Amino acid sequence: MIARTIVDVPASQTDRVFDYAVPEEFEHLIKPGIRVYVPFGPRKIQGFVLELTDTTDVPAGKLREISRLVDLTPPLTNELMMLADWLKDQTLSYHISALQVMLPAAMRASYRKNVVIAEGAELANYSEAILRVFQQDDGISDWDKWQQKATKEERKEVAAGLRRGDFLVIPVVKSNETEKRQTAVYPSINAKLENLTAKQKLVLDYIHNLGDHPEDHAVARILEATGVTRSIIDALVKKGALEKKTEVIQRDPYEGREFHDQKPAALMQEQTEALQPVDEAVRSGRAETFLLRGVTGSGKTEIYLQAIESVLQKGEEAIVLVPEISLTPQMVTRFKGRFGSRVAVLHSALSKGEKYDEWQRIRNKEVDVAVGARSAVFAPFENLGIIIIDEEHEASYKQEDAPRYHAREVAIQRGKHYSCPVVLGSATPSLESFARAKKGVYRLLTMEKRVNDVKMPDVSVIDMREELRSGNRSMFSETMIAAIQTRIEKNEQAVLFLNRRGYSTFIMCRDCGYVAECPHCDISLTYHSSQRKLQCHYCGYSHTIPTLCPECESESIRFFGTGTQKAEEALREVFPDIRVIRMDVDTTSRKGSHEKLLEAFGNKEADVLLGTQMIAKGLDFPDITLVGILAADSMLHLPDFRASERTFQLLTQVSGRAGRHKRPGEVLVQTYTPEHFSIQHVKEHDFLSFFDDEMRVRKAGGYPPYFFLTLVHVSAEDLEYTVQVTDRIARFLREHLSGQTLVYGPVASQIPRIKDRYRYQCMIKYKVEPKLTETLQTMMKTFEGELNRSDLAIVIDTNPNMML
């Protein structure tokens, strides 16, 4: 028997099937989809068995045997194995990457080299220090890592030892499956209950009255509940009254949290009309894509919940995708409240182990709803009845590293396989999706009214040029100050939005124009007041603030641009007693801090929530009556064809935080370009007009959705070489692609250098290009050699999010 295997080596030369002989002992256990350990050259690695056959072209001398099986049952379903095949072609990524991305991180293998003292080694040649390293533990546990922190002398010494054979390298393949275990005790069936002390009786009674929940039987839990010491339990075990067991338990990330049962809400007419066709598609099992455009607060979540209800009734399963940062407790609460323990939650705030357990619960059919971020689109269900993507326009649905897939496209592909509907929901759909809906590719569902007829907030645009003219040089307009003042007086809350973290965006010398830049990246350094340092947001480089200009030694070095830190400071200057909670990457990096800050704001421990885009979503507090957008045009002038779209979406999203309940909301938008259409249409809550205006711009510029884009990104340490390679790629593509397809480049990336690597790109614009994948693959083949021997990197991004 021959196993056709994809090996775990993400490289172009190994991105193909390798045949292995299946030892007889495994023949009845092995199945397609099972992972195996195989010898590959001198080492041992993991691989995925694609299929089993009886023939091979590999000469008998070269054919090697599978060492052992990793799994007893295939971790990925048949459908997901097929999906990986589709995914690798779509994204031009390696087959192995497409397979690995579908597994939880804990199941991906890691490789390290353990260095130990060989038998019969002559140790007299080695220094004390080195021998001490080897005496600890099992020698050097990870050779590659150790080499990085060791000194040159140490490295040389060990290398010499390896050559002489005194030290030995043992390659270790580790698949990280981490099951959580606990020690639990259960009453023995034929227990002799004699001569018990009072405390022992107490514990025994307690255990007898426990239910079936394995967690309740954990020794640690019992000790805590009864207040006795471990010795009491040990004594009972010795006497035979209790039995000790080690068992695998599942972590519950939401342990101790209560979820109140939530009944389906009565729907408004618009909601009923939107739900009906989805429901019908669920019932008849039709692969149809719906675009549900509903204004903020129109009750989209309720539609999702009720559609899922139908799916569950049919005995099928549901996937709900939400943007990473909106996985706030609010969303989880609603799903858990409605579907209870039948819900698995998958998102980045969980530990690797927790994600693994949630994933296993799906694989073992213990749940039938998965709520999660992008990668949850690969949830290993086998009877999918619906896939829902909330906030479908969100950029985070596109994975930024290989395989560069878009969750929306994956969802639609899976929907086809299971013949089930896909629902894309948003208040501000992406232009691509809305255009498809207008063409009839997707079915459009619209909800223009907020639940309970709550009014859309009033949006006023404040022209900051006027403010400047009238002498106000601060970042807060008069109107904004007055509005915040009123909120404080009325004990209401305000949300202030500034899409830039740090203190200032750059520092510049007023005399000579010098701007502090990162020495490794072509980008200005940002000042962070908490560490009193300049920082590069791309490579993490940091430097002290110069007091004198390094160029002209002038003292007039000043901060320009505003970040959240500075905004907080400025706010305190105006309102000395104001209570502010700031939310940005810097204040929410610790686990759980995001939730904590939101909770504090919800408990009215602050008057103002000041933050970057992470506060744009999911916030739903009754006392927010003011939303202030401090710099609406901060994203508008980025050299990205989606800049207007992003601005409109973000502003609409943030505005939607105001007045969602009884009190009316007010939104103030500060801008230097009040006439820009994406700002004007936010004012009128007018998505349709925005769409029309922006479509004209896209048509004129030849951008999506009128054209498809594919970006070829080239980087290397040498500038000339980078440009030269990009140019060769551009020529190659022009030569091989059809006449209607446009190839631009080479052009420098938006940030021409990051971490000392120059970055150039080449953009392909096309309408129909059947040969594209093939051509790009040939192109990569021709550069294979160069990619191997230089530091060159070529990345292909189909349908890129941004033009980085």
Place this chain on the structure above:
DNA sequence: GTTGCGATGATT
């Protein structure tokens, strides 16, 4: 002869 290095080729 030994050691250190980069380039080259193969992995079933």
Place this chain on the structure above:
DNA sequence: ATCATCGCAACA
């Protein structure tokens, strides 16, 4: 990706 091998130069 990673390992082994080969060739070449520097060194003893």
